[in-house]
Amino acid sequence: MATVTLSSIAKSFGPTRVLGGVDLDIADGEFLTLVGPSGCGKSTLIRIIAGLEHQDGGAVTIGGQPVDHLRPHERRVAMVFQSYALYPHMSVRQNIALPLTMSRLKLWQRLPLLRALSGQRRAVMRGIEADVAAAAAQLQLDHLLDRKPAQLSGGQRQRVALGRAMVRHPDVFLMDEPLSNLDAKLRVHMRTELAELHKRLGATFIYVTHDQVEAMTMSDRVAMMDSGTILQLGTPSQLYEKPGSLKVAQFIGSPAINLLPASVGAGGRLELFGRPMSLTVQQPQGQAMTLGVRSEALSLVQGEPAGAGRAWFSARLRRKENLGSEYILHFDLAGRDLPGVTMRTSPAQAASVAEAAEVTLGFDEAACHLFAADGERIEPRGPGVASASIVPLRA
Ligand SMILES: Nc1ncnc2c1ncn2[C@@H]1O[C@H](COP(=O)(O)OP(=O)(O)OP(=O)(O)O)[C@@H](O)[C@H]1O
Ligand SMILES: [Mg+2]
CATH class of the missing domain: 2.40.50.140 (Nucleic acid-binding proteins)
Structure with missing residues (x-):
């Protein structure tokens, strides 16, 4: 498990300054939500934490360790995207197992002809199967493991994407608008599921949304962003009851x-x-x-x-x-x-x-x-x- 510290994170795309020196301390096991209007820099910030984007200035530490020199898969973080990013030709089982087959099997063990010959590969595969089964059970996906993504509902696809993040046992889950492709009723249901998953796993969750209801209902703390800076950081009730500025007051509450x-x-x-x-x-x-x-x-x-x-x-x-x-x-x-x-x-x-x-x-x-x-x-x-x-x- 891990704390995440952002110090003076700055980022520009060409002449456009997107993040203007963001400071943020996220506690171990916290559910922190970045909320704010479209284009305010939420995705850019979470992608910098994931290592998918590199900042121009400032530093990211995870669990007290600087990670700026580490590639995404070396950071012990897992990212869940709005689009789910599932492979359509793979079964649910294969999609969830993918990060494990990539990290635990050597390249030649993944090749179709050679892999049948390896007893060692069979042992690794049994371990992967067990991990996939454990994640699938937590997410109630057991009965869907042999289906392809096209044969699933939106909520089930989102759970597969979560499963694929979970099997790596990351210290930090990074989620960028994971519920926004779901219909309103399913979104409400998945809000509860995500909050419960966070409690069960005890991992640090950093969650991006422009939906203030999602931010208010799931988070320990909310960071309200605007134009690449954090306007206010606090518990949902602090932001609701004591908005520090007109922009926060207007954004939070329905x-x-x-x-x-x-x-x-x-x-x-x-x-x-x-x-x-x-x-x-x-x-x-x-x-x-x-x-x-x-x-x-x-x-x-x-x-x-x-x-x-x-x-x-x-x-x-x-x-x-x-x-x-x-x-x-x-x-x-x-x-x-x-x-x-x-x-x-x-x-x-x-x-x-x-x-x-x-x-x-x-x-x-x-x-x-x-x-x-x-x-x-x-x-x-x-x-x-x-x-x-x-x-x-x-x-
Ligand atoms: N690769 C890129 N090249 C140029 N500009 C970019 C790039 N990625 C993002 N931007 C710009 O940076 C700003 C912040 O984008 P970002 O995706 O972080 O916003 P966001 O808060 O996630 O918005 P949304 O709620 O719409 O997803 C936007 O103005 C966007 O156009
Ligand atoms: Mg975004």
């Missing part, structure tokens, strides 16, 4: 966080749609700010809007989205040329409001996230807000 324009009034007091809130910030008067509020933090306000520590605004119900156990209500901000807001609520609450109704939405001010014009998180002061809380931006 439905996406609601963003409202706020401004700084006299004495640093925040104003939402011209109404003073009880929060204050150390920003110049007139400064525009962005106020983020998650859809589950909004509620319908009946009668007089509540007092101190609660903010409110008017909205008009555009659409109800029934998710079965809950509803997402979509509102327009009445009379304002702004994107609407979403509210997550119970079926009973959703039933209490009709489409096109004008309502008042309220939220606890302590539950809001504030961002300055440059997108950085600002901690306000006010009732119910823990003052000067430290945001762990980097580990």
Whole structure:
């Protein structure tokens, strides 16, 4: 088992700088996910760890050992790709066994005519068979070993690719969007399988996805990347509850966080749609700010809007989205040329409001996230807000 340390990893393709000096310490046995928008450098970074790509600057160590001079198969890592990369003419058994036949059999023992003559080869093959059977049993592939990849479902193919990684007993599993070719239901199922596999194997997993739900549900920690740098590193709940920047807030969470324009009034007091809130910030008067509020933090306000520590605004119900156990209500901000807001609520609450109704939405001010014009998180002061809380931006 192994730690993975990245120090100042930089990479350019021609004039394009793709990674701008990435530092990251991944603990032994950790499930770490790299998440971020398309093109932000996730695949490039994981391919550098695998040794499939070479960095221009910085160093990679695995288990405390520098690996930059080692070829991919010498690094005790195994990579699982989105495309599975299975050989179509080989059976499931042969596909899973491939890394072992390549490493344990000498070249002449793999040749069709000579191999039949070797007793030694038969002994090695029996060992390989046993290892393949053990991996297949873990992944419930036992009954499919004689099929070809074309005769498998997407989820089964993905499990074969995992099996091929597992038989090498790598210290580190590197996975680049391994679930993105699967349909939505299977993806949800495979998320659980992968998380359980990680627990069973105890190996270090580094997982790449642009799907924030995958990142949030499986990982010990998430590194959110953007434009070749890590914006924030933390547990899923740290990223959700204390996004360090507007970009992280917008990327993490579904439905996406609601963003409202706020401004700084006299004495640093925040104003939402011209109404003073009880929060204050150390920003110049007139400064525009962005106020983020998650859809589950909004509620319908009946009668007089509540007092101190609660903010409110008017909205008009555009659409109800029934998710079965809950509803997402979509509102327009009445009379304002702004994107609407979403509210997550119970079926009973959703039933209490009709489409096109004008309502008042309220939220606890302590539950809001504030961002300055440059997108950085600002901690306000006010009732119910823990003052000067430290945001762990980097580990
Ligand atoms: N071999 C290459 N030559 C030139 N540019 C490349 C090469 N590989 C990647 N890039 C560029 O580097 C940037 C980062 O690519 P990368 O594949 O790492 O992104 P990603 O975060 O994995 O995106 P996605 O979510 O779409 O897979 C992109 O702008 C891409 O076009
Ligand atoms: Mg990629």
